[in-house]
Amino acid sequence: MAAKESPKTVHQLFLSCASGVERLLDEEVRLILPKTHIEVLRGGIALKSDLEGVMKLNLECRLAQRVMIELTSGGYRHEDDIYALARTIDWTEWITPAETIRVDTVARHSPLRSLNFATLRVKDAICDVLRDATGERPSVDTRFPDLPIILHLSELDATLYVDTSGEPLFKRGWREDKGDAPLKETLAAAMLAAAGWKGTPETGGALHDPCCGSGTIAVEAAQIACGMAAGMQRRFAFERQLPFVPLRGRWQAIKQAAKDREHAPAVPIFCSDVAFRMVDFARRNAERAGVAQYIQFNGGDALERPAPELPEGMPGTIMMNPPYGERIEVRGKAGVSQYMSRDAGGSEARDAGDDFFPRLASHWKRAYTHNPAGWTAWLLCPDMKLPQQMRLKESRRFPMWNGPIECRMFRFDLVAGSARKPRGSEEQHSGDDAQ
Ligand SMILES: C[S@@+](CC[C@H](N)C(=O)[O-])C[C@H]1O[C@@H](n2cnc3c(N)ncnc32)[C@H](O)[C@@H]1O
Known part of the structure; x- marks a missing residue:
């Protein structure tokens, strides 16, 4: 050096x-x-x-x-x-x-x-x-x-x-309120990148996370849609390292140029969660990230909420890491309390949440197939058999790691009539898993 x-x-x-x-x-x-x-x-x-x-x-x-x-x-x-x-x-x-x-x-x-x-x-x-x-x-x-x-x-x-980074770059500086299993910001960004979502009507259109937790996906998406730099709200180790001292003026100019590039998003962004506390967390994180005004926050069960209204001709992308496994229980219609009341006194208790994915698929078929421009759903999940559980055929699967957990990102194309005929299923990405 x-x-x-x-x-x-x-x-x-x-x-x-x-x-x-x-x-x-x-x-x-x-x-x-x-x-x-x-x-x-x-x-x-x-x-x-x-x-x-x-x-x-x-x-x-x-x-x-x-x-x-x-x-x-x-x-x-x-x-x-x-x-x-x-x-x-x-x-x-x-x-x-x-x-x-x-x-x-x-x-x-x-x-x-x-x-x-x-x-x-x-x-x-x-x-x-x-x-x-x-x-x-x-x-x-x-x-x-x-x-x-x-x-x-x-x-x-x-x-x-x-x-030169110091704190790892997934710490963007805006996420102070966290839920039970928050995604790393870098992983949320990787999900959006893998889907080719860039915040324009031509690259996936509107974005919706119906199980948003602390709002990581929605906030990353909103920042991308606004052209915001990922690290604008944080400091870096290089700012204190001697070789960078003569470049302090240049650093300010680089940040200013990034700031000047920011713009209002060209697509709407929605997020919701069955837990109102989570919706609150998501809103507060989005405020710190400077994008709260571009996200529509709602409480509600992902199995019941109607599809967001989109501008005419706009396609929509659902992007989510759903509740899965022991740490993150399903709540709402397919959740614990529902099963407790149904199974009270009964001996054939199934696991609460078992029904979540098939019900989600049915809800999507009912509520998300009326947009002429279509909805595409992406789910990050460690269960390789998720499509069978949902009784949907995925049009793509993309390998991804959530920390030490090997996952897949599954794409489902929600088209009128049936979700079994994927749009663009012939398209392949270099990261696709051939399984
Ligand atoms: C794995 S966490 C999502 C974490 C989020 N991506 C983040 O970065 O914070 C799953 C979320 O699903 C929510 N959830 C559970 N059951 C739900 C349901 N039926 N409808 C909507 N949200 C639900 C939980 O409250 C939890 O916030």
């Missing part, structure tokens, strides 16, 4: 993302930094850019978890090799001893016995370099370090990165 050179110096970057999202992130970054050569890897993408590009990526990326600058890489067999590698970096170019550091180690097939010791050796090297140069050493801050460092260990190679 030669940060004291020109701010135009080009660096090797790695942008990490959830597995399954790499190709979508590649597409997103092509729009943020056109003409950049990108390598799609497992768990992220690699590219070269200058520091201005680093700032833009942090501000604009909806799908990346972190933007990291690679400092150095080399073979290792022992923790001492890692210390030696970390000592080759001139850390005075990144921080003064008044700033704080934190080192994290990520390993795959590393032969080392203690990753903690490897972490410690990197920290020692940074402190030794700074003490030799200035007589003082920086301290460690595990919560909000000025310089977060990531050591990546493969079987043979060690690579050191500076994390």
Whole structure:
């Protein structure tokens, strides 16, 4: 890293993302930094850019978890090799001893016995370099370090990165009210990207999340529809790192240009939840995100609410991660209380919620097939047999991970008469699962 050179110096970057999202992130970054050569890897993408590009990526990326600058890489067999590698970096170019550091180690097939010791050796090297140069050493801050460092260990190679994001990028700064199982903002954005939803009548039209919880999908969608940058409401670690100090004016200009680009959405956005407390959470989050005025919030059971009224000729997209499994119980018509009253005294109690998905499908067939421009529904769910449960034929399925849980995004085309004939079912995406 030669940060004291020109701010135009080009660096090797790695942008990490959830597995399954790499190709979508590649597409997103092509729009943020056109003409950049990108390598799609497992768990992220690699590219070269200058520091201005680093700032833009942090501000604009909806799908990346972190933007990291690679400092150095080399073979290792022992923790001492890692210390030696970390000592080759001139850390005075990144921080003064008044700033704080934190080192994290990520390993795959590393032969080392203690990753903690490897972490410690990197920290020692940074402190030794700074003490030799200035007589003082920086301290460690595990919560909000000025310089977060990531050591990546493969079987043979060690690579050191500076994390320019700090808090992971899914923390956009607006979600303070959370429900039981909130989606990560990056995953909500990945669902929208996988569906090709871009907030225009031509790219999916109106958006509706009928089980909105804290409103993550609706807020991400509204920000996309308004052309808002994902990171406008948060700070980034790079703002405190020395190489970026001469670029502070440029950073303000980049943010201002992003602000100037914002506009009113061209499509309506709706969200609802059977729990009024959740609708309240969603509204408050949307207010903090600056998009509450563009979302219509409602309480109500997804099995009963009529389809939202759309402008003539406008198609609609339902996008949801429904209640599923033990943590998130179904409420409302197919929920616990319903079954408790029906089964009181009876011995053939079924699981509450068993009926939710078939009923949802019937409701959609009744209420969502009258729009001449059509509705398309996307559901994120860990149950690979969801289409059978709903007695609907999916027109696409897209693999996606919700943290450690392997899921599928299923697409159902809700057309008049039957939902069994999918529109555009011949279309395939590179991320499609062929199962
Ligand atoms: C997995 S959570 C959704 C989380 C949301 N995507 C977020 O990021 O916060 C499922 C939501 O479905 C809601 N829900 C459960 N049964 C429902 C029903 N019958 N109709 C509408 N919403 C329901 C729950 O209140 C919960 O907020």
